[in-house]
C-alpha cells in the first residue's frame with residue numbers, strides 16, 4: 001500500500017529561515033513577487049486588465065492586494081496548501097519563462113514573520129474563497145468576501161517580528177525589491193514603482209535619459225559615475241548599464257552588482273557578472289533568462305551566466321576602444337584612475353595591449369611617455385624588472401645614452417614583454433646592472449697601474465662586505481660611485497644573509513647553493529669624479545678604507561639598496577672615523 005509523505009511545516013520554515021534566506025525581510029519580496037506573477041498571468045488571459053498592487057499596514061497587520069488572476073477553490077487546495085506545487089511550471093516541470101516564481105515554496109516565507117496567513121482570492125467567473133493557513137501546518141477554507149478578481153494576502157506579525165511590519169520598513173522593502181516594476185505598486189499610500197528601468201528606451205530626450213541614469217547612480221549607488229555604458233545581452237534577456245567608477249577600485253575586492261530578474265531585485269551584490277578585470281565598473285542589470293538560486297539572493301552560476309559575463313566584458317572593452325578613437329583626452333583621464341584594470345586586461349587581450357601601448361604613459365629615464373612613443377624614438381625597448389633596479393640604473397644608463405623604461409610597476413614588465421605581439425620585429429630586453437657595467441669605459445692602463453695600491457686598499461676594505469671594487473670612467477661625473485647588484489648577485493647576497501641567521505643544518509643546505517667567487521656585487525668607482533680622484537690620491541691606508549666605506553654607504557643609499565645590519569655598522573664606523581679625522585684632536589691638559 002502506498003503512503004503519502006507528511007511534512008512538518010515548522011521544520012520546513014525553520015530550514016528556510018536559518019539556511020535558505022539571509023533575512024526574514026524576504027517575506028515581502030515573495031508576496032510582491034506572487035502578486036506580480038498573478039498580474040502577469042491575468043494579462044496573458046485578458047486584454048488590458050487592471051495591473052495594480054497595493055501594500056498596506058495597520059498596526060501589526062500587513063496586506064498585499066493584487067489585481068491578478070486569483071485562484072478558484074480547487075486551485076487553492078492544490079497550490080496554496082501543497083508545498084512545492086507551483087502554477088508557474090509547464091507540463092514537463094520546467095519554470096515558465098514569464099513568471100518570477102518557480103519552486104512553489106515562496107509563500108512559506110510568510111511564516112518567517114507570522115503564525116497565520118490569510119488569502120482571500122477570486123478568479124474570473126468563480127466565487128471568492130478564503131484560505132487560512134497556520135504555521136503548525138493546518139489550513140481552513142471558507143467562502144470569501146471579495147468583489148473584484150484578484151487576491152489579498154494578510155499577515156499578522158508574530159510577537160518578536162513587529163519590526164518587519166513597521167511602515168517605513170515596509171515602504172523601503174517594497175521600493176528596494178519592486179522599484180523597477182513596470183506597473184503601479186503603492187506601499188502605505190506611497191507609489192514605489194511604475195516607470196520600469198531607468199535605462200528603458202522611451203520618448204525621453206537622450207539628455208534626460210542620461211541625467212536619469214546618473215541620478216540613479218547618485219541616489220542608489222552613492223557616486224557620480226565617470227561614464228555610463230549601455231549593456232545588452234539578448235540571449236540572457238539582459239539589459240542594463242555599467243557605471244564606470246570615478247575613483248580607483250580595489251582589484252582584490254570582488255565588485256558587487258545590482259541584479260534584477262524580470263524587473264524585481266535579486267541582489268545588490270552579485271558577483272561573477274563581469275570578468276575579474278572589469279573592477280572599474282558597477283552594473284545594474286535586469287535579466288529575464290538568468291537563473292536565481294533557490295534563496296533568490298544570488299545568480300546561479302551556469303553556462304548562461306558564463307557566456308553573459310563574456311558578452312558584458314566584450315561590451316566594456318568595446319567602450320574603451322571606442323573612447324580611444326573618439327575622445328582620447330577622456331580616455332587619458334580614465335586611465336589615470338583605472339590603469340590597473342586596463343593593464344590586467346592587456347596581459348591577455350591584444351587590443352587592450354595596443355591601447356596601453358598607445359595611451360598609457362610610463363616612467364622612463366627619458367621622461368614620462370607611452371610605450372608607442374618610446375618605441376618610435378628608441379627602436380628597442382629596454383626595461384628594468386623592478387623599480388629599485390630602475391632607480392639604481394636610470395641616471396647612469398641615461399648618461400651612457402641608454403633609454404630605459406621602469407617595468408617595476410604592477411603588470412608593466414609583463415606588458416612590455418608582450419609588445420612583440422604588436423610589432424614582431426621589436427626587440428625587448430630586460431636591463432640588468434651587469435649590462436650597464438659593460439657600457440662603462442675602463443680607465444687607461446697607465447692610470448689603473450698607478451692606482452693599484454689604492455685599489456688594493458679599497459678592495460681589502462670591501463672584502464668584508466662581499467663586494468668587488470672596480471674603477472671606471474663614466475658620466476655623470478657628479479656620481480662618484482655605483483653599487484651594481486644583478487639578479488644572480490642579489491640572490492647570492494640574500495642567501496648569505498639568510499645563512500648567517502639560521503641554524504647549522506639549514507645553513508649547510510643553503511651553503512650548497514652558494515657560489516662564493518662569482519656574481520659578487522660591484523662597487524664601481526667613477527674616475528671622472530673629482531672626489532674619487534682625491535680619495536684615490538690619499539696615501540694613508542686607514543683613511544682610504546674609511547673613505548671607500550663612506551662611498552659604499554653612499555652608493556647603497558643612492559641605489560635604494562636594503563641596508564643590512566653589517567652595512568649600518570660600517571656606515572656608522574666610517575662616519576665616526578671620518579669625523580674623527582676631520583676634527584682636531586683634544587689638546588693634552
Ligand SMILES: Nc1ncnc2c1ncn2[C@@H]1O[C@H](COP(=O)(O)OP(=O)(O)OP(=O)(O)O)[C@@H](O)[C@H]1O
Nearest residue numbers: 034035038079086087101102103104105106107151
Ligand atoms: N497573489 C497570488 N495570486 C494568485 N496565485 C497565487 C498568489 N500567491 C500564490 N499563488 C499561487 O500559489 C502558488 C504557490 O506560491 P509560492 O509563492 O509558494 O510558489 P511560487 O511562486 O510558485 O514559486 P517560488 O517558490 O519560486 O516563489 C503559486 O504558484 C500560485 O499559483
